[in-house]
Amino acid sequence: MWVPESCDATNVLDVAVLGAGMSGLMAARRLAPAGWRVMVFDKGRVPGGRMATRRVGDAMFDYGAQYFTVREASFRALLEPWLQEGLARSWSEGFATSDGIFKADGEARYIGVQGISTIPRRLAEGLPVQHGTTVESCSHLDGRWVIRFKERPPVMASILLLTAPVPQSLALLAMGRVVLEAAAAVALTRIQYAQCLASLVRLVGPSRIPEPGGLWLDGEPVGWVADNTQKGISEARLGGSVTIHAGPEFSRTHWDEDPETVGRIITDSVQSWLGSEVTSVRIHRWRYSVPTVQHPARYIMARSPGPVVFAGDAFGGGRVEDAALSGDAAGAAILAEYS
Protein backbone atom coordinates (compact mmCIF):
# COMPACT_ATOMS: atom_id res chain seq x y z
CA MET A 1 0.00 0.00 0.00
CA TRP A 2 1.34 3.44 -0.92
CA VAL A 3 2.00 5.80 1.99
CA PRO A 4 3.04 9.43 1.39
CA GLU A 5 6.74 10.07 2.00
CA SER A 6 6.14 12.96 4.39
CA CYS A 7 3.89 10.89 6.64
CA ASP A 8 5.11 8.50 9.25
CA ALA A 9 3.83 7.30 12.59
CA THR A 10 5.40 10.28 14.36
CA ASN A 11 3.48 12.98 12.55
CA VAL A 12 -0.05 11.63 12.56
CA LEU A 13 -2.59 14.20 13.68
CA ASP A 14 -5.31 13.16 16.07
CA VAL A 15 -7.83 15.22 14.11
CA ALA A 16 -7.53 16.92 10.73
CA VAL A 17 -10.21 19.59 10.39
CA LEU A 18 -11.12 20.69 6.89
CA GLY A 19 -12.41 24.27 6.86
CA ALA A 20 -11.65 27.37 8.95
CA GLY A 21 -15.20 28.70 8.77
CA MET A 22 -17.27 29.10 11.90
CA SER A 23 -17.86 25.36 12.31
CA GLY A 24 -14.27 24.18 11.83
CA LEU A 25 -12.94 26.87 14.18
CA MET A 26 -15.48 26.04 16.89
CA ALA A 27 -14.55 22.36 16.68
CA ALA A 28 -10.83 23.18 16.93
CA ARG A 29 -11.61 25.40 19.92
CA ARG A 30 -12.87 22.29 21.70
CA LEU A 31 -10.13 19.92 20.59
CA ALA A 32 -6.91 21.95 20.78
CA PRO A 33 -7.21 23.00 24.48
CA ALA A 34 -7.90 19.35 25.36
CA GLY A 35 -4.35 18.60 24.23
CA TRP A 36 -5.27 16.88 20.99
CA ARG A 37 -2.98 17.13 17.98
CA VAL A 38 -5.31 19.01 15.69
CA MET A 39 -4.79 21.11 12.58
CA VAL A 40 -7.35 23.12 10.64
CA PHE A 41 -6.72 23.34 6.89
CA ASP A 42 -8.36 25.95 4.69
CA LYS A 43 -7.85 26.89 1.07
CA GLY A 44 -8.57 30.56 1.81
CA ARG A 45 -6.00 33.20 2.81
CA VAL A 46 -7.96 34.16 5.92
CA PRO A 47 -10.39 32.38 8.24
CA GLY A 48 -14.15 32.77 7.89
CA GLY A 49 -15.35 30.95 4.77
CA ARG A 50 -18.78 32.37 4.02
CA MET A 51 -18.37 35.02 6.75
CA ALA A 52 -16.49 37.06 4.18
CA THR A 53 -15.44 40.73 3.98
CA ARG A 54 -13.37 42.23 1.20
CA ARG A 55 -12.04 45.51 -0.07
CA VAL A 56 -12.76 46.85 -3.58
CA GLY A 57 -10.54 49.90 -4.03
CA ASP A 58 -10.79 51.31 -0.52
CA ALA A 59 -14.46 50.47 -0.03
CA MET A 60 -15.36 47.51 2.23
CA PHE A 61 -18.01 44.87 1.58
CA ASP A 62 -19.53 42.05 3.59
CA TYR A 63 -20.47 39.83 0.67
CA GLY A 64 -21.40 36.46 2.22
CA ALA A 65 -23.21 36.36 5.58
CA GLN A 66 -24.61 39.83 6.31
CA TYR A 67 -25.37 39.51 10.02
CA PHE A 68 -25.98 36.82 12.58
CA THR A 69 -28.74 36.09 15.05
CA VAL A 70 -28.31 34.61 18.53
CA ARG A 71 -30.85 32.13 19.89
CA GLU A 72 -28.88 29.71 22.09
CA ALA A 73 -27.39 30.64 25.46
CA SER A 74 -24.01 29.06 24.61
CA PHE A 75 -23.66 31.21 21.48
CA ARG A 76 -24.73 34.30 23.43
CA ALA A 77 -21.95 33.57 25.93
CA LEU A 78 -19.48 33.61 23.04
CA LEU A 79 -20.92 36.90 21.73
CA GLU A 80 -20.88 38.85 25.03
CA PRO A 81 -17.12 39.56 25.16
CA TRP A 82 -17.14 40.51 21.47
CA LEU A 83 -19.85 43.08 22.23
CA GLN A 84 -18.00 44.41 25.24
CA GLU A 85 -14.73 44.93 23.41
CA GLY A 86 -16.47 46.48 20.37
CA LEU A 87 -15.67 43.67 17.93
CA ALA A 88 -19.40 43.07 17.32
CA ARG A 89 -22.50 45.18 17.73
CA SER A 90 -26.23 44.89 17.33
CA TRP A 91 -27.31 46.26 13.94
CA SER A 92 -31.10 46.10 13.83
CA GLU A 93 -34.20 44.12 14.72
CA GLY A 94 -35.58 44.24 11.22
CA PHE A 95 -35.21 45.94 7.84
CA ALA A 96 -37.32 47.71 5.26
CA THR A 97 -39.09 45.57 2.68
CA SER A 98 -39.89 46.32 -0.99
CA ASP A 99 -42.39 49.05 0.00
CA GLY A 100 -39.56 50.85 1.80
CA ILE A 101 -41.29 50.50 5.18
CA PHE A 102 -39.28 49.17 8.12
CA LYS A 103 -40.56 45.83 9.47
CA ALA A 104 -39.42 44.99 13.00
CA ASP A 105 -39.58 41.35 14.08
CA GLY A 106 -37.99 41.68 17.52
CA GLU A 107 -34.91 39.58 16.70
CA ALA A 108 -31.54 41.36 17.01
CA ARG A 109 -29.10 41.03 14.11
CA TYR A 110 -25.41 41.38 14.99
CA ILE A 111 -22.50 42.40 12.80
CA GLY A 112 -18.75 42.68 13.00
CA VAL A 113 -18.03 46.39 13.60
CA GLN A 114 -15.23 46.27 11.01
CA GLY A 115 -16.77 43.57 8.86
CA ILE A 116 -18.22 40.16 9.57
CA SER A 117 -14.93 38.34 8.86
CA THR A 118 -13.40 39.89 12.00
CA ILE A 119 -15.51 37.46 14.05
CA PRO A 120 -13.98 34.21 12.70
CA ARG A 121 -10.59 35.96 12.62
CA ARG A 122 -10.88 36.48 16.38
CA LEU A 123 -12.03 32.88 16.93
CA ALA A 124 -9.01 31.61 14.99
CA GLU A 125 -6.51 33.42 17.25
CA GLY A 126 -4.32 30.88 19.01
CA LEU A 127 -5.74 27.94 17.08
CA PRO A 128 -3.65 25.72 14.80
CA VAL A 129 -4.80 26.84 11.35
CA GLN A 130 -2.99 26.47 8.03
CA HIS A 131 -4.26 28.77 5.30
CA GLY A 132 -3.67 28.40 1.59
CA THR A 133 -3.97 24.62 1.86
CA THR A 134 -6.47 23.23 -0.63
CA VAL A 135 -7.48 19.66 0.13
CA GLU A 136 -7.70 17.61 -3.07
CA SER A 137 -8.65 14.21 -1.66
CA CYS A 138 -9.14 12.28 1.56
CA SER A 139 -8.47 8.56 1.56
CA HIS A 140 -8.22 5.91 4.26
CA LEU A 141 -5.11 3.74 4.13
CA ASP A 142 -3.70 1.32 6.70
CA GLY A 143 -6.06 2.54 9.42
CA ARG A 144 -5.31 6.27 8.92
CA TRP A 145 -6.80 9.14 6.97
CA VAL A 146 -4.48 10.52 4.32
CA ILE A 147 -5.25 14.07 3.28
CA ARG A 148 -3.68 15.30 0.06
CA PHE A 149 -3.27 18.96 -0.82
CA LYS A 150 -2.61 21.09 -3.86
CA GLU A 151 0.07 23.20 -2.15
CA ARG A 152 1.78 20.99 0.45
CA PRO A 153 2.74 17.37 1.15
CA PRO A 154 0.06 15.00 2.45
CA VAL A 155 -0.88 14.69 6.11
CA MET A 156 -2.12 11.69 8.09
CA ALA A 157 -4.78 11.80 10.79
CA SER A 158 -6.67 9.37 12.98
CA ILE A 159 -9.94 11.29 12.73
CA LEU A 160 -11.25 13.47 9.91
CA LEU A 161 -13.64 16.38 10.50
CA LEU A 162 -15.15 17.82 7.33
CA THR A 163 -16.86 21.24 7.54
CA ALA A 164 -16.92 22.39 3.91
CA PRO A 165 -20.35 22.47 2.24
CA VAL A 166 -21.35 18.79 2.18
CA PRO A 167 -21.19 18.19 -1.61
CA GLN A 168 -17.59 19.48 -1.55
CA SER A 169 -16.69 17.21 1.38
CA LEU A 170 -18.26 14.20 -0.34
CA ALA A 171 -16.33 14.98 -3.54
CA LEU A 172 -13.03 14.89 -1.60
CA LEU A 173 -13.90 11.46 -0.18
CA ALA A 174 -14.92 10.25 -3.64
CA MET A 175 -11.52 11.43 -4.97
CA GLY A 176 -9.94 9.26 -2.27
CA ARG A 177 -12.16 6.30 -3.23
CA VAL A 178 -13.79 6.26 0.19
CA VAL A 179 -17.09 4.42 0.48
CA LEU A 180 -19.04 5.63 3.49
CA GLU A 181 -21.42 3.49 5.48
CA ALA A 182 -24.84 3.53 3.81
CA ALA A 183 -26.89 5.39 6.45
CA ALA A 184 -24.44 8.30 6.55
CA ALA A 185 -24.10 8.40 2.77
CA VAL A 186 -27.87 8.56 2.27
CA ALA A 187 -28.34 11.34 4.85
CA LEU A 188 -25.43 13.38 3.46
CA THR A 189 -26.47 13.18 -0.18
CA ARG A 190 -29.92 14.60 0.74
CA ILE A 191 -28.37 17.92 1.84
CA GLN A 192 -28.69 20.73 -0.71
CA TYR A 193 -27.71 24.39 -0.98
CA ALA A 194 -28.91 27.40 -2.97
CA GLN A 195 -26.57 29.20 -5.35
CA CYS A 196 -26.14 32.94 -4.85
CA LEU A 197 -24.70 35.58 -7.15
CA ALA A 198 -23.44 38.42 -4.96
CA SER A 199 -22.84 41.86 -6.50
CA LEU A 200 -20.39 44.25 -4.86
CA VAL A 201 -21.39 47.67 -6.14
CA ARG A 202 -19.55 50.96 -5.71
CA LEU A 203 -21.51 54.20 -6.04
CA VAL A 204 -20.43 57.80 -6.49
CA GLY A 205 -22.56 58.91 -3.53
CA PRO A 206 -24.88 57.54 -0.87
CA SER A 207 -27.57 54.95 -1.69
CA ARG A 208 -31.29 55.36 -1.06
CA ILE A 209 -31.51 52.21 1.06
CA PRO A 210 -33.58 53.10 4.14
CA GLU A 211 -31.97 53.15 7.59
CA PRO A 212 -30.26 51.18 9.01
CA GLY A 213 -28.99 50.01 5.63
CA GLY A 214 -30.66 46.70 4.79
CA LEU A 215 -33.54 45.78 2.47
CA TRP A 216 -35.44 42.51 2.40
CA LEU A 217 -36.73 42.26 -1.16
CA ASP A 218 -39.11 39.72 -2.67
CA GLY A 219 -36.48 37.04 -3.34
CA GLU A 220 -36.31 37.11 -7.16
CA PRO A 221 -34.40 38.45 -8.93
CA VAL A 222 -32.94 39.99 -5.73
CA GLY A 223 -33.50 38.97 -2.11
CA TRP A 224 -31.25 41.32 -0.16
CA VAL A 225 -29.57 44.71 -0.58
CA ALA A 226 -27.25 46.19 2.05
CA ASP A 227 -25.48 49.50 2.40
CA ASN A 228 -22.04 48.80 3.88
CA THR A 229 -21.57 52.53 4.55
CA GLN A 230 -24.68 52.82 6.72
CA LYS A 231 -23.68 49.54 8.33
CA GLY A 232 -20.48 51.29 9.34
CA ILE A 233 -17.88 49.03 7.75
CA SER A 234 -17.08 51.28 4.77
CA GLU A 235 -16.21 54.98 4.96
CA ALA A 236 -18.79 57.45 3.56
CA ARG A 237 -16.06 59.62 1.96
CA LEU A 238 -15.32 56.68 -0.41
CA GLY A 239 -18.83 56.80 -1.92
CA GLY A 240 -21.51 54.14 -1.62
CA SER A 241 -20.69 50.47 -1.00
CA VAL A 242 -23.66 48.19 -1.64
CA THR A 243 -23.95 44.39 -1.50
CA ILE A 244 -26.75 42.80 -3.53
CA HIS A 245 -27.69 39.13 -3.21
CA ALA A 246 -29.56 37.73 -6.20
CA GLY A 247 -32.26 35.15 -5.48
CA PRO A 248 -31.62 31.39 -5.84
CA GLU A 249 -33.60 31.03 -9.09
CA PHE A 250 -32.01 34.06 -10.73
CA SER A 251 -28.57 32.90 -9.55
CA ARG A 252 -29.08 29.40 -10.94
CA THR A 253 -30.31 30.55 -14.34
CA HIS A 254 -27.67 33.30 -14.77
CA TRP A 255 -24.78 31.38 -13.19
CA ASP A 256 -22.57 31.14 -16.27
CA GLU A 257 -23.33 34.56 -17.73
CA ASP A 258 -20.43 36.97 -17.99
CA PRO A 259 -20.05 39.12 -14.86
CA GLU A 260 -20.58 42.41 -16.72
CA THR A 261 -23.96 41.35 -18.14
CA VAL A 262 -25.21 39.77 -14.95
CA GLY A 263 -23.97 42.70 -12.86
CA ARG A 264 -25.91 45.11 -15.09
CA ILE A 265 -29.13 43.07 -14.80
CA ILE A 266 -28.82 42.90 -11.02
CA THR A 267 -28.04 46.60 -10.51
CA ASP A 268 -30.82 47.64 -12.96
CA SER A 269 -33.34 45.61 -10.96
CA VAL A 270 -32.61 47.63 -7.78
CA GLN A 271 -31.77 50.93 -9.51
CA SER A 272 -34.35 52.93 -7.53
CA TRP A 273 -32.60 51.93 -4.27
CA LEU A 274 -29.11 52.79 -5.52
CA GLY A 275 -29.96 56.39 -6.32
CA SER A 276 -26.42 57.27 -7.32
CA GLU A 277 -24.14 56.53 -10.26
CA VAL A 278 -22.58 53.03 -10.28
CA THR A 279 -18.78 53.17 -10.66
CA SER A 280 -17.95 49.45 -10.47
CA VAL A 281 -19.61 46.06 -10.03
CA ARG A 282 -17.84 42.86 -8.92
CA ILE A 283 -19.63 39.52 -8.99
CA HIS A 284 -18.87 36.74 -6.51
CA ARG A 285 -20.39 33.32 -7.14
CA TRP A 286 -21.40 31.37 -4.03
CA ARG A 287 -22.05 27.89 -5.40
CA TYR A 288 -23.13 26.76 -1.91
CA SER A 289 -24.61 29.78 -0.14
CA VAL A 290 -27.19 28.58 2.37
CA PRO A 291 -28.52 25.05 2.85
CA THR A 292 -32.03 24.51 1.48
CA VAL A 293 -32.26 20.87 2.61
CA GLN A 294 -30.63 20.40 6.01
CA HIS A 295 -29.90 17.48 8.30
CA PRO A 296 -31.77 17.74 11.64
CA ALA A 297 -28.86 16.71 13.91
CA ARG A 298 -25.82 18.94 14.64
CA TYR A 299 -23.33 16.53 12.99
CA ILE A 300 -23.01 13.12 11.39
CA MET A 301 -20.35 10.76 12.67
CA ALA A 302 -19.41 7.73 10.57
CA ARG A 303 -17.00 5.01 11.71
CA SER A 304 -16.27 3.22 8.47
CA PRO A 305 -13.80 3.11 6.78
CA GLY A 306 -12.44 5.25 9.69
CA PRO A 307 -13.75 7.93 12.06
CA VAL A 308 -15.11 10.80 9.99
CA VAL A 309 -17.39 13.57 11.20
CA PHE A 310 -19.42 15.99 9.06
CA ALA A 311 -20.37 19.38 10.51
CA GLY A 312 -21.35 22.86 9.32
CA ASP A 313 -24.38 25.03 8.80
CA ALA A 314 -26.28 22.24 7.01
CA PHE A 315 -26.56 20.44 10.35
CA GLY A 316 -29.46 21.75 12.39
CA GLY A 317 -30.03 25.24 11.06
CA GLY A 318 -28.47 27.05 8.12
CA ARG A 319 -27.11 30.19 9.74
CA VAL A 320 -23.87 31.41 11.30
CA GLU A 321 -25.05 30.41 14.76
CA ASP A 322 -25.94 26.92 13.56
CA ALA A 323 -22.52 26.50 11.98
CA ALA A 324 -20.95 27.48 15.31
CA LEU A 325 -23.15 25.14 17.33
CA SER A 326 -22.57 22.32 14.86
CA GLY A 327 -18.79 22.64 15.04
CA ASP A 328 -18.89 22.86 18.81
CA ALA A 329 -21.11 19.78 19.07
CA ALA A 330 -18.90 17.84 16.63
CA GLY A 331 -15.77 18.70 18.62
CA ALA A 332 -17.44 17.67 21.87
CA ALA A 333 -18.66 14.41 20.31
CA ILE A 334 -15.14 13.53 19.12
CA LEU A 335 -13.78 14.17 22.63
CA ALA A 336 -16.53 12.07 24.19
CA GLU A 337 -16.17 9.18 21.75
CA TYR A 338 -12.40 8.94 21.31
CA SER A 339 -10.77 10.32 24.50
Ligand SMILES: Cc1cc2nc3c(=O)[nH]c(=O)nc-3n(C[C@H](O)[C@H](O)[C@H](O)COP(=O)(O)OP(=O)(O)OC[C@H]3O[C@@H](n4cnc5c(N)ncnc54)[C@H](O)[C@@H]3O)c2cc1C
Ligand atom coordinates in the same frame (compact mmCIF):
# COMPACT_ATOMS: atom_id res chain seq x y z
C1 LIG B 1 -24.56 35.00 0.29
C2 LIG B 1 -24.70 34.46 1.69
C3 LIG B 1 -25.51 35.13 2.61
C4 LIG B 1 -25.65 34.65 3.91
N1 LIG B 1 -26.34 35.37 4.82
C5 LIG B 1 -26.36 34.96 6.10
C6 LIG B 1 -26.90 35.80 7.12
O1 LIG B 1 -27.26 36.96 6.87
N2 LIG B 1 -26.97 35.31 8.40
C7 LIG B 1 -26.50 34.07 8.72
O2 LIG B 1 -26.57 33.68 9.90
N3 LIG B 1 -25.93 33.28 7.78
C8 LIG B 1 -25.85 33.71 6.50
N4 LIG B 1 -25.22 32.95 5.56
C9 LIG B 1 -24.77 31.60 5.93
C10 LIG B 1 -23.48 31.62 6.75
O3 LIG B 1 -22.49 32.34 6.06
C11 LIG B 1 -23.06 30.19 6.98
O4 LIG B 1 -24.11 29.51 7.65
C12 LIG B 1 -21.79 29.99 7.79
O5 LIG B 1 -20.83 30.99 7.54
C13 LIG B 1 -21.25 28.62 7.45
O6 LIG B 1 -20.08 28.32 8.20
P1 LIG B 1 -19.40 26.90 7.97
O7 LIG B 1 -18.21 26.84 8.84
O8 LIG B 1 -20.42 25.82 8.12
O9 LIG B 1 -18.99 26.86 6.43
P2 LIG B 1 -18.00 27.81 5.61
O10 LIG B 1 -18.01 29.17 6.15
O11 LIG B 1 -18.35 27.62 4.18
O12 LIG B 1 -16.56 27.18 5.90
C14 LIG B 1 -16.05 26.10 5.17
C15 LIG B 1 -14.59 26.35 4.88
O13 LIG B 1 -14.09 25.22 4.16
C16 LIG B 1 -13.10 25.69 3.27
N5 LIG B 1 -12.94 24.71 2.20
C17 LIG B 1 -13.87 24.25 1.34
N6 LIG B 1 -13.33 23.35 0.51
C18 LIG B 1 -12.02 23.25 0.87
C19 LIG B 1 -10.92 22.46 0.35
N7 LIG B 1 -11.06 21.60 -0.67
N8 LIG B 1 -9.71 22.61 0.95
C20 LIG B 1 -9.54 23.47 1.99
N9 LIG B 1 -10.54 24.24 2.49
C21 LIG B 1 -11.76 24.11 1.93
C22 LIG B 1 -13.65 27.02 2.76
O14 LIG B 1 -12.61 27.85 2.28
C23 LIG B 1 -14.34 27.57 4.00
O15 LIG B 1 -13.50 28.48 4.70
C24 LIG B 1 -25.02 33.43 4.27
C25 LIG B 1 -24.19 32.78 3.35
C26 LIG B 1 -24.03 33.31 2.08
C27 LIG B 1 -23.07 32.64 1.13
